[in-house]
Amino acid sequence: MPIEPTHALKKRIKTLENVIVVEDGEIIEQRLDETMQLINITTKPSNHVALCKETSKMVQLNESTRNSFLSLDIPSNKTFKKPLHLFFIANKKAVVHKTAIHVAENTQFKLFESVTGYGDQTINYVSDTHLEADAQLTYTTLSSGDKSVASAIVRNAALKARAVITYTNGVFTNGTTNQENHVLLNGAAAEGIAKTIALTSDTQETLIKTTVEHLAPKSKGLIEHYGVANDASTLIFEGVGKIHKNMRQSEARQSNKGVVIGAQARLDANPLLLIDEHDVEAGHGAAIGRIDEDQLYYLMSRGLNLREAEKLIINGYVAPLQKIIESETIKEHVNTLLSQKIQ
Amino acid sequence: MAILKIENLHAKVEGKEILKGVSLTIKGGETHAIMGPNGTGKSTLASVIMGHPRYEVTEGSITLDGEDVLEMDVDERARAGLFLAMQAPAEVPGVTNSDFIKTAMNARLDDENKLSLFKFIRSYDKAVQELKMSEDLPHRYLNEGFSGGEKKRNEILQMKMLKPSIAILDEIDSGLDVDALKVVGDNVTEMKNDNLGLLLITHYQRLLDYISADTVHVMMQGRIVKSGGIDLMKKIDTQGYEWIKEELGIEDERVIPEDDDERIMLGTCATKEALEE
Numbered sequence: 195m196p197i198e199p200t201h202a203l204k205k206r207i208k209t210l211e212n213v214i215v216v217e218d219g220e221i222i223e224q225r226l227d228e229t230m231q232l233i234n235i236t237t238k239p240s241n242h243v244a245l246c247k248e249t250s251k252m253v254q255l256n257e258s259t260r261n262s263f264l265s266l267d268i269p270s271n272k273t274f275k276k277p278l279h280l281f282f283i284a285n286k287k288a289v290v291h292k293t294a295i296h297v298a299e300n301t302q303f304k305l306f307e308s309v310t311g312y313g314d315q316t317i318n319y320v321s322d323t324h325l326e327a328d329a330q331l332t333y334t335t336l337s338s339g340d341k342s343v344a345s346a347i348v349r350n351a352a353l354k355a356r357a358v359i360t361y362t363n364g365v366f367t368n369g370t371t372n373q374e375n376h377v378l379l380n381g382a383a384a385e386g387i388a389k390t391i392a393l394t395s396d397t398q399e400t401l402i403k404t405t406v407e408h409l410a411p412k413s414k415g416l417i418e419h420y421g422v423a424n425d426a427s428t429l430i431f432e433g434v435g436k437i438h439k440n441m442r443q444s445e446a447r448q449s450n451k452g453v454v455i456g457a458q459a460r461l462d463a464n465p466l467l468l469i470d471e472h473d474v475e476a477g478h479g480a481a482i483g484r485i486d487e488d489q490l491y492y493l494m495s496r497g498l499n500l501r502e503a504e505k506l507i508i509n510g511y512v513a514p515l516q517k518i519i520e521s522e523t524i525k526e527h528v529n530t531l532l533s534q535k536i537q
Numbered sequence: 538m539a540i541l542k543i544e545n546l547h548a549k550v551e552g553k554e555i556l557k558g559v560s561l562t563i564k565g566g567e568t569h570a571i572m573g574p575n576g577t578g579k580s581t582l583a584s585v586i587m588g589h590p591r592y593e594v595t596e597g598s599i600t601l602d603g604e605d606v607l608e609m610d611v612d613e614r615a616r617a618g619l620f621l622a623m624q625a626p627a628e629v630p631g632v633t634n635s636d637f638i639k640t641a642m643n644a645r646l647d648d649e650n651k652l653s654l655f656k657f658i659r660s661y662d663k664a665v666q667e668l669k670m671s672e673d674l675p676h677r678y679l680n681e682g683f684s685g686g687e688k689k690r691n692e693i694l695q696m697k698m699l700k701p702s703i704a705i706l707d708e709i710d711s712g713l714d715v716d717a718l719k720v721v722g723d724n725v726t727e728m729k730n731d732n733l734g735l736l737l738i739t740h741y742q743r744l745l746d747y748i749s750a751d752t753v754h755v756m757m758q759g760r761i762v763k764s765g766g767i768d769l770m771k772k773i774d775t776q777g778y779e780w781i782k783e784e785l786g787i788e789d790e791r792v793i794p795e796d797d798d799e800r801i802m803l804g805t806c807a808t809k810e811a812l813e814e
Contacts, residue, residue: 487590492627495587496641496695497615506640510631510678 197340197368197534200285200312209523210279217283219262219291230278234267242294245322245350246376252346255290256320262291270298270326277304277332277520282319284311284343293321297329297357304332306524311343311369319347325357327381334518336364338531341396343369348376355381355410364515365392365400366531375404379413379444389418391515393508393535394427394459401430408437408444408474415445420511421452421482423459424536430461435476436468444471448478453485453511455504455536508536538565539618539702539734540602541586547596548585555581555792557759558597563703566731570745570770571738573756574778576791579738580624582756583707587621588614601703616645620701622692624708628680634691635661635675638698645699664697669720685712693721697728705736710744722747742774755781757790 207213207223212230215223221237239260247253264280282291289311297303311317317339325331337347345367351359361375377386386406394400406415419431435446450463465478485507493503512532519525541563548556555578563569571579585592586599588611599606601617609617629637638661643651658675665674668690680688689709696704706725710718725748729735737750745753753770755763755778762785763769772780782790 486627488627489629491589491611492623493629493637493641494611495615495621495623496637496699497612497644498641499610499612499644502640502644503612506632506637507629509636510629513631513678 197310197338198530200283203281203283203310206523206527207279207281210521212276213279213281214264215281215283216262216264216291218285218287219289221264226278227276229274229276232269232272233278236265237263239263240265240294242322244320245352245378246348250348250374250376252318252348252372252374253320253350255346256292256318256348259318260290260292262289263294264291265294266296268295268297268301268303271300273302274304277306277334279521279524280305280307282307282309284315284317284339285313286315288316290318291320295321295323295331297323297325297331299326300328302330304334306334306519306521308336308338309345309347310337311339311345311367313340314342317343317345317347319345321349323349323351323359325351325353325359325384327354328356329354330358332360332518334362334515336366336524336528336531337371337373338366339369341368341398343367345369345371346373347371348374350374350376350378351386352378352380353384353386356383357381358385359387360518361388361390362515362518363388363390364512364528364531365390365402366528366535367400368395368398370399372401373403377406377415378409379407379415380409381413382410383412383414384410385414387416389420389514390431391420391512392429392431393422393424393512393532394429395424395535397426399428401432403432403434405434405436406446408435408441408446411440411442411444413441413444415447417448418514419450419452419463420514421450421461422508422511422536423452423454423456423461425456426458427456428460431463432466433464433478434466434468435478437471437474437476439470441471442473444474446474446476450478450480450482451511452482453507454483455485455508505536508532538731540564541619541703541734542600543586543597544599545597546582546585546594546599548581548592548594550581550592554595555592555759556585557792559756559759559761561754561761563734563736565702565734567752568729568735568737568748568750570750570753571736571756571761572740572742572753572773574790575740576793576795577756578759578792579756580707581759581793583621583705583736583738586705587611587619612644615699618702620696620699620704622689622696622704622706622709624711626680626688626692628678628683630678630681632679633676634679637679638695641695642698661698664694667697668694668724670694686714686717689713690717690721693724697724702732703734703736705738707738708740709737710739710741718744718747742770745770757782757785757787759792762787
């Protein structure tokens with residue numbers, strides 16, 4: 195099933211408050227309430243130093259060919275109750291975009307970000323986030339797009355002392371996609387949570403790589419991957435928890451859960467813990483396979499047919515994303531994306 | 538009025554025959570109890586009626602109002618009116634109890650008559666209260682992290698919402714303390730009517746103090762070996778099963794080796810202790 199056309203997405207966006215829409219490199223809509231106007235927003239490329247430039251080819255490409263830029267400077271000592279919604283649309287041209295986010299000391303902020311591509315465009319999307327001491331950011335993302343859209347999406351974050359970032363990424367793209375999420379815990383007791391929920395279908399190939407690097411003591415990292423592989427798709431999760439030497443009392447955890455629905459589908463999880471220090475806590479677990487027969491039997495014994503039962507179980511994998519989304523409009527949007535993925 | 542008719546039912550699991558010719562008829566308004574020691578095929582019978590994919594029926598028939606149940610898939614059996622309160626219901630993370638039961642109720646309705654959300658929430662909340670379950674139950678994930686007792690109550694909660702015509706309660710008393718057993722008993726008793734046929738599967742006559750039965754059947758060696766009324770129940774309560782074995786010349790009543798249902802045994806012992814307190 196094709197994805198919702200641009201106008202349907204824009205119609206949904208109209209019902210949201212605190213929105214910035216960037217289409218083909220231009221801001222086409224910006225509606226912010228009084229509190230949000232405290233944020234300094236610019237589209238002029240700055241001399242911002244890219245995170246993880248050495249390790250990521252996608253970042254290098256972004257640096258050299260960028261045609262779209264947005265920066266958000268969020269002031270210190272503020273608690274923003276409502277989320278800011280960012281929408282990036284690649285409609286008529288290939289987009290190489292970067293979002294630079296800076297959250298100042300002791301501020302709490304919520305960001306929702308959607309990246310969508312239409313037709314046969316390509317997307318290279320990078321977001322760099324800097325969290326100052328005691329800052330907290332809830333960063334929820336969605337990616338979607340037509341089958342012919344190839345996308346590379348990288349989200350990097352650098353955290354100072356006691357800062358906390360919570361990523362929840364929903365990957366619903368129909369085309370080949372390569373997504374990275376890299377969290378650098380630079381300050382003591384900083385905390386990085388990175389959850390990704392990916393649904394793949396048809397013959398698409400998806401690679402999800404999540405890295406949490408512990409570069410300070412008492413830092414905490416949590417990686418969670420949830421996947422549903424349909425049809426003949428391939429979904430690969432790579433999770434890396436890396437604790438550097440002397441970063442005592444750090445904690446690195448990781449879990450991978452997934453179901454393989456399609457007869458020719460493939461789902462791999464490669465959890466990795468790289469630990470160069472003794473005084474730490476670390477662990478990982480994985481549960482990947484076909485849908486549990488007992489679960490299916492149980493649901494069907496209450497009258498659900500096989501497809502309904504499967505859908506409900508798959509829905510369960512998207513629950514961590516739906517749980518964190520506040521807006522009904524976006525919940526509904528996720529449901530639409532979900533129903534396109536599993537028919 | 539529904540009629541479930543089981544005739545000469547034989548079934549095997551992993552090549553081993555467990556049911557060896559069970560015959561039983563349950564009509565709306567009746568309550569039957571199947572009793573018997575461990576490993577005699579009681580729970581297998583329940584699973585075979587519901588259509589668990591692990592069991593293979595080799596002989597005999599099951600019909601519901603004349604319709605061939607063995608020809609139906611599990612979900613078709615449910616929609617036809619069968620319900621099984623399971624001994625060990627599955628946990629399904631990410632799926633809330635309310636979403637699940639709402640989907641199950643809607644599966645019985647055609648597109649024009651889908652359930653109104655408001656009506657559903659009202660009736661569901663009421664049933665949650667009647668079963669004395671926690672208020673956040675609708676939003677919790679299906680059976681995930683539930684205690685044994687909570688799972689059992691959740692089965693009865695689903696039965697209340699789905700209103701089956703034939704309900705089988707498979708060891709609904711195991712893992713329940715006396716208070717919870719009373720709550721479950723009261724709720725099941727309250728559901729009794731001429732359109733509901735009940736089959737209780739239990740080790741203990743004690744369950745029948747909370748849910749009264751008209752007929753009791755004793756199962757051994759994969760068959761019903763004795764049926765009777767209140768007198769039979771009382772005799773089992775005071776004398777156990779040995780006299781039946783002697784009377785019928787049965788040496789080993791089991792069809793399932795002991796280690797296969799050790800887990801179930803533990804659950805049962807715990808119940809017994811709770812009941813005797």
